[in-house]
Amino acid sequence: MRIVVAPDSFKGSLSAAQACAAVEAGALRAVPGAEVAAVPMADGGEGTLDCFLRSRAGDAVEVAAADPLGRPVRARYALSGDGRSAVVELAAASGLPLVEDVPPDPMNAATTGTGELIADAVRRGARDVLVCIGGSASTDGGAGLLRALGFRFLDAAGAELPPGGAALARLASIDGSGVPDAVRATRFRVACDVTNPLVGPDGAAAVFGPQKGASPGQAAELDAALTVFADALAAAGGPRVHDLPGAGAAGGTCGGLVGALGAEPSGGALLVAEAVGLPAALAGADLVVTGEGRVDGQSAAGKVVSAVAVLARARGVPCVALAGGVAGPLEELHALGLTAAFSIADGPRTLDELRAEAAALLSGAAEQAVRLFAR
Structure with missing residues (x-):
């Protein structure tokens, strides 16, 4: 199984590279033999x-x-x-x-x-x-x-x-x-x-x-x-x-x-995705995992999650987003190519708690998401 991991940073808690590492760890627990390609992303601003x-x-x-x-x-x-x-x-x-x-x-x-x-x-x-x-x-x-x-x-x-x-x-x-x-x-x-x-x-x-x-x-x-x-x-x-x-x-x-x-x-x-080689990384992928601090209706307006979803859809690859918080409506994101979005929270949490435990929570959510697509 080939999995591409392409998240934005989780501002205040994880850099994009740290988010990649957390998702990769969870993905490999779900499918120990998986090939994981980490492509840290950003939206054109700092980072x-x-x-x-x-x-x-x-x-x-x-x-x-x-x-x-x-x-x-x-x-x-x-x-x-x-x-x-x-x-x-x-x-x-x-x-x-x-x-x-x-x-x-x-x-x-x-x-x-x-x-x-x-x-x-x-x-x-x-x-x-x-x-x-x-x-x-x-x-x-x-x-x-x-x-x-x-x-x-x-x-x-x-x-x-x-x-x-x-x-x-x-x-x-x-x-x-x-x-x-x-x-x-x-x-x-x-x-x-x-x-x-x-x-x-x-x-x-x-x-x-x-x-x-x-x-x-x-x-x-x-x-x-x-x-x-x-x-x-x-x-x-x-x-x-x-x-x-x-x-x-x-x-x-x-x-x-x-x-x-x-x-x-x-x-x-989208420009960052091209610059860091995401389109090439998606070749032969079975699943794409993206994410950011919050996924909601505004994420469709040029944010990392929407750009990754568009590129994944063009190649027929399912795309899952993981975020600290998920709030609808998400219809526009789904239309762009996002298969599903999940919060990393494992129960009622304060924002400070989510930030402090972001890596572990993200890794756990990634494991469960990958298990849905494992073959």
Whole structure:
């Protein structure tokens, strides 16, 4: 029996790799001779880089970069074995945890460090870059990232703007003449798990600005600045990204990448699945076991469980999800390919108890689930 184990992390208790180990132990108790392929998963946010590296699809490259406030930091990205592709996690250089030691500065925080990681990957020969966005500390539309790749953002007098989202309110033109040909020749894909547009009441500043310390007034200023930015991207020949679903992800970074470099946004989990080799791992599988902290109706909206279910269905493989909690309705997940979902709880439990005993409970639930399909 061949079993593929492809869970997300159980946040607050188990990493994706630890969840794989727990499921594998349970599966082997059910079928001692089973072949188990562990493929730790993520949805494109924090943790994606580690999943990619654990899949042995690439090596970590550590470089000097700028944190959201311009301070020096060491950050990693992954470069494939052949050097042709890279995975860059925005949180590594531009994430909120990097600025927890200082008061929030939502108006001036920037994504420059993420651009420096991408620039290094391109210099090393990568021509397919997956940018995993999530946990951003800035609302600059990805302007800092683009500046690190050679773009210049100019005011009406032709002077270059300082970093940060607030400065974009004075943006008059975008100069892309200094962008290297190698950057232009690179395919950029953006893994994101939100559908918010760039601007407006559901946009980057209005919805996510407060999480980064923006007051209502600052959020309104940032929204206006991002509107100016989107107008300038369109004037420079890019697509209109104002209302593009997902453009508001990571403080508008997705919108900036699409507008300036024609990046391809997509649900994070499916892109991660491709990057870590899940489709190939599913060849010849008899069962797929996935999971995350909670499975419910929202899991169908691009989460790991739904992505794994879709890939399993395409290959005619039954797919079972295990989670700390399971709540309906699950009809949409079943339609996507999920065979069944089970909670790991073995009786009434507090959340703290579930987290403390997550590995043992997950392993036990996996054993019982695999027994249903054993032959």
